[in-house]
Amino acid sequence: xxxxxxxxxxxxxxxxxxxxxxxxxxxxxxxxxxxxxxxxxxxxxxxxxxxxxxxxxxxxxxxxxxxxxxxxxxxxxxx
Numbered sequence: 001x002x003x004x005x006x007x008x009x010x011x012x013x014x015x016x017x018x019x020x021x022x023x024x025x026x027x028x029x030x031x032x033x034x035x036x037x038x039x040x041x042x043x044x045x046x047x048x049x050x051x052x053x054x055x056x057x058x059x060x061x062x063x064x065x066x067x068x069x070x071x072x073x074x075x076x077x078x079x
Contacts, residue, residue, distance in 0.1 A: 001056035003064055013038065016061055021046040026057055034062050034071035 002019035009015045014028040014035060023043035028035040037054050062071040 001053065001060045003057075003060045006061065006064070014061065014065075016057070018057055018060070020053065021049060024049065028058075028061055032070065032074065034067045034074060035065065 004017040004019055004022065006014050006016040009027070012030060014030075016026045016028060017024075018026065021040075021043075023045045025041045027038045027041070029038040036058055040049055040054075042049060058071065059068065062068045
């Protein structure tokens, strides 16, 4: 999943665009030091976004922002 660009929005959300879904902005929220997808403003011009694609988007953004370690270890903190 290739991240085209991202930017901060109000309330510290991040708006990102991905190469596979260029017309569907993805909104991320931060929790516990990593970012997860809050919503996708899906466009009918793009293919349907699957759960696998959502996970790839989260990995790509967290990698770009330097929070991939926190994202990958998020489930260990709950145990």
